[in-house]
Amino acid sequence: QVFASAPLPISSTPRTFVMLSKISPSSAARGIRNFNTKIFEKKTVSLADRTETIVVGGRDKFHLLPQAFEGVKQIGVLGWSSQGPAQAMNLRDSLEGTGIKVSVGLREGSASMEKAAAAGFSRDDGTLGEMYDVASKSDMTLLLISDAAQANTYPKLFQHLKKGSTLGLSHGFLLGILNNRGEKFPDGVDAVAVCPKGMGPSVRRLYEQGKSVNGAGINCSFAVEQNATGMAVERALGWGVGIGAPFIFETTMRDEYVSDIFGERSVLLGAVHGIVEFLFRHFVANGASKEDAFKRTAESITGPITQMVSHNGLLSVYDSFEGAEKREFEVAYSAAYHPLMEVLMEIYDDVKSGRELDSVIDAVSRHGQYPMTTIDDTETWRVGETVRAARTSAQRPVCPTTAGVYLACMQAQADLLIANGHSYSEVANESIIEAVDSLNPYVDFRGIAYMIDNCSIVARLGARKWAPRFDYLLMQQAGPKLEKGEVDEGLITAFKENKLHQIMSVCAALRPSVDISPVAGQHGVRD
Numbered sequence: 001q002v003f004a005s006a007p008l009p010i011s012s013t014p015r016t017f018v019m020l021s022k023i024s025p026s027s028a029a030r031g032i033r034n035f036n037t038k039i040f041e042k043k044t045v046s047l048a049d050r051t052e053t054i055v056v057g058g059r060d061k062f063h064l065l066p067q068a069f070e071g072v073k074q075i076g077v078l079g080w081s082s083q084g085p086a087q088a089m090n091l092r093d094s095l096e097g098t099g100i101k102v103s104v105g106l107r108e109g110s111a112s113m114e115k116a117a118a119a120g121f122s123r124d125d126g127t128l129g130e131m132y133d134v135a136s137k138s139d140m141t142l143l144l145i146s147d148a149a150q151a152n153t154y155p156k157l158f159q160h161l162k163k164g165s166t167l168g169l170s171h172g173f174l175l176g177i178l179n180n181r182g183e184k185f186p187d188g189v190d191a192v193a194v195c196p197k198g199m200g201p202s203v204r205r206l207y208e209q210g211k212s213v214n215g216a217g218i219n220c221s222f223a224v225e226q227n228a229t230g231m232a233v234e235r236a237l238g239w240g241v242g243i244g245a246p247f248i249f250e251t252t253m254r255d256e257y258v259s260d261i262f263g264e265r266s267v268l269l270g271a272v273h274g275i276v277e278f279l280f281r282h283f284v285a286n287g288a289s290k291e292d293a294f295k296r297t298a299e300s301i302t303g304p305i306t307q308m309v310s311h312n313g314l315l316s317v318y319d320s321f322e323g324a325e326k327r328e329f330e331v332a333y334s335a336a337y338h339p340l341m342e343v344l345m346e347i348y349d350d351v352k353s354g355r356e357l358d359s360v361i362d363a364v365s366r367h368g369q370y371p372m373t374t375i376d377d378t379e380t381w382r383v384g385e386t387v388r389a390a391r392t393s394a395q396r397p398v399c400p401t402t403a404g405v406y407l408a409c410m411q412a413q414a415d416l417l418i419a420n421g422h423s424y425s426e427v428a429n430e431s432i433i434e435a436v437d438s439l440n441p442y443v444d445f446r447g448i449a450y451m452i453d454n455c456s457i458v459a460r461l462g463a464r465k466w467a468p469r470f471d472y473l474l475m476q477q478a479g480p481k482l483e484k485g486e487v488d489e490g491l492i493t494a495f496k497e498n499k500l501h502q503i504m505s506v507c508a509a510l511r512p513s514v515d516i517s518p519v520a521g522q523h524g525v526r527d
Contacts, residue, residue, distance in 0.1 A: 035224070035250055039067050040237050047424040047506055048499040054425070054510070055222075055248040057241040059214045066098050068238025069140070070231065072166075076138030078105040078131050078157075079145035080112035082456050083170050083196070086204035087144060089119055090243040092127075093207075103127045105134030132160045140166040140235060147173035147458040148364040154178075158186045164228070166190035166235045172257025173357065173458060175225060179254075180354045191226035192236040193253050195260065196243065197429045198438025199455045202516055207244035209514050216514045217244030218438060221426060223253040247510045249425040259422050262351045263430035265462035266344055267409045268439055269452050272301065273375070273463060274470025275405055276448070280380040282401075282479060290383045296399040298384055301406050302444035303396040310436040310511065313504040314410060315496070317403050325400045327487065332404025333495065334488035335481035339473045340405075341412040347466060348416055356462070363461050375464060376449040384447055401482070405474070407495075410435070414500045428500070428507040437511055445518040 034053065041056040069075070075095075077088040084104070092102040104121045106112050108130045121128040135141045135157060143150060143157065154174060161167060167189050169175075175191075178184055185191040196203045198218040210216030220240040224232045240248040251259075264270070276297045283293035308316045321329050350356040376384075414431040418424070442451040452463045 035233050037233055037237055039064050039234055040241065045425075045506055045510075047428075048502040050424055052423060052425050053250060055237055055240070057217070057245040057248055059210060059244075061241050062094050065095060065238050065242055066100070068234045068241070069095075069098075069100055070234075071164075071229075072100060072139040072235065074101045074103055074138045074140075076103050076105050076134040076141045078135060078141065078143050080104065080106055080110070080116050081144070081146055082200035082454060083203065084144040084200070085115070085119060086200040086207070087142060087170070087196075087243050088116075088121070089204060090207045091239075092120075094242040094244070101127060103129060103134050103138065105129055105131040105138075107131055132156065136160040136162065138162070138165065140168060140239075142168040142170070142239070143174070144170055147171055147456060148360055150174045151177045151361050161186060161189050163188045166192060166229065166232060168236070168239060169193045169253075170195050171260060171456070171458070172223070172253040173261065175253045176257050176261075176354060176357045177361075180357060185226050188228050189226070190224070190228050190232035190235065191253075192232050192239075193221075193223040193225070193256055194236055194240045194243070194245075194248075195221045195223075195251075195256050196245070197221070197434040199442075199451075199459075201454050201518070202438040202442070203243060205518060206512055206514070206516050209516070210244055210512075213514050215246040216512050217246050218512070219247045219249065219429065219433070219510065220245040221249045221251040221256055221429065223251050223256055225253040246512060249423070249429070251423060251426050255422055255426060258348075258351050259417060259426050259430045261356060261458065261462065262344075262348050262417075263413070263434070264455065264459040265347045265351075265356075265466045267406075267413050267431060268435050269455065269459055269463035270347075270466035271340065271343075271409050271413075271470045272406070272435070272440075272443075273448055273452070273467035274474065275402075275409060276301065277378065277380055277467070277471045278474040278479070279402055279405060280383075281475075282482065290379070291387055294380065294383045294387045295396065297402050298380075298443065298448075299387060299396050300399040300402045302440045304398045305403055305406060306436045306440040306444070307515075308398070309407075309410075309432060310515070311508065313501055313508060314407050314432070315501050317398065317407060318496070320398060321400055321403075328400035329404040330487045330492050331485050332401040332478075332482060333408045334404075334486065334491050335478040336405040336408040336474060337412055337488075337491055339477040340409045340470070341416065343466070343469050343473055344409075344412055344416050346469075348420065352420075359465075360458050360461055363465075364457065372460060372464065374449060375452060375467075376447050381447055381449075388447070405478070411495055411498065411500065415498075418499075424503045425507065428503050432504065433507060433511065438516065441516050442518055 043054050044051050088104050104116045116128050196218045203218045206217050222236045279297040280293045410432050414427050417427040439451050
């Protein structure tokens with residue numbers, strides 16, 4: 001049985017049986033690849049009924065970077081969108097005095113040339129140049145241009161990579177494209193991934209905060225798809241430590257891109273947007289003022305719920321309620337779990353099959369005629385501007401209905417990833433930690449677009465595509481159930497007893513040593 005220790009919630013609805021029957025036992029039993037490092041500290045952690053091996057990072061490990069990058073004289077960072085600025089600046093700062101050059105490569109004539117120059121990279125000293133020229137001179141090339149652009153440029157880039165060099169990705173999207181096209185990474189080079197569990201601005205911001213507090217940074221996952229040099233693991237881990245990761249978790253490149261592309265369309269970006277839109281209208285329809293409705297939805301999620309989950313896990317939110325408020329949470333959780341799971345399964349299937357990746361390429365090809373438009377011009381987010389402007393230091397209340405719907409989404413997403421065999425650390429990061437420790441603070445700071453549109457093009461497209469789907473299904477299915485006020489006791493019991501809480505109790509100890517503090521005017525941040 002796949003769910004011997006922590007089953008997905010089973011109720012009387014036929015939908016749950018269908019959900020369970022779709023999950024492959026073989027995929028659920030998939031193990032985690034082991035790795036060896038002679039340079040960095042490995043640590044074994046117990047997560048519920050599994051153990052995983054992680055690597056300990058932090059600023060006190062920076063002196064090990066020259067060993068990890070043995071044979072590397074130049075690291076080329078290609079791209080200046082979400083991850084590029086943060087990773088280039090972090091690596092440059094971490095490698096200062098080592099003799100290892102960090103050079104930014106961009107398209108000739110790119111408007112980002114001026115931005116990179118303003119951040120201290122220069123043609124004069126060889127730290128800024130044309131993309132393919134930088135790649136041809138680099139011993140390690142980090143491909144951080146937009147995922148959609150990677151799909152068009154990789155054939156030419158592969159021709160410019162040095163034999164014995166390392167190709168690095170911060171997203172497994174390109175592997176998915178290669179798989180769809182029946183191609184592979186070039187022979188004679190390493191192919192690795194280091195994937196920060198947060199958008200680029202948060203990677204830079206926590207690194208800056210970490211200059212005075214060791215361990216402040218964004219955790220990463222890493223994967224080795226191809227090890228031609230025999231140094232792929234050490235170089236990948238050095239990269240993760242160099243950009244400031246306190247802890248680095250192992251995954252596979254395939255699992256990373258599936259969970260990441262799925263996660264950003266789900267609770268990280270798309271779902272939270274859809275949930276707020278749905279609940280805002282729900283509260284207004286039931287007599288709340290527009291300002292109060294926003295406070296009960298977005299302000300509740302990005303304020304106290306985010307803080308409680310980040311520091312003490314999902315159950316701490318549930319346990320904070322008593323009496324009528326606890327029942328209100330249970331009603332909302334019961335009403336929302338299955339509609340949310342229905343959309344989550346649809347997204348996961350589309351990502352796993354490769355259909356979602358192809359849809360991104362198609363969408364980008366239409367941008368000449370229909371570019372991406374704003375996502376924060378609905379009444380919900382216009383009201384939000386007024387609410388944020390009037391904030392005081394008073395503690396924001398936790399709305400039980402909002403908490404029930406939001407936590408149902410986190411739990412459903414975690415259930416689905418666990419059922420499909422993803423490592424527990426990946427499940428926790430993609431379903432919860434990235435949301436509360438990296439992304440939600442940016443919504444709290446300046447609204448939904450400030451979070452979503454500081455992410456990659458793939459993430460921005462996914463959020464725009466799937467947020468309305470979450471909104472609509474919640475309105476159609478969860479809304480009527482909220483009015484009925486019924487509790488599915490099986491769902492609530494499964495939530496309270498879920499192994500995710502044990503997993504999160506361990507992962508919470510691995511969170512950044514400080515809370516992220518977004519600031520205006522960061523490099524790479526779209527205002």
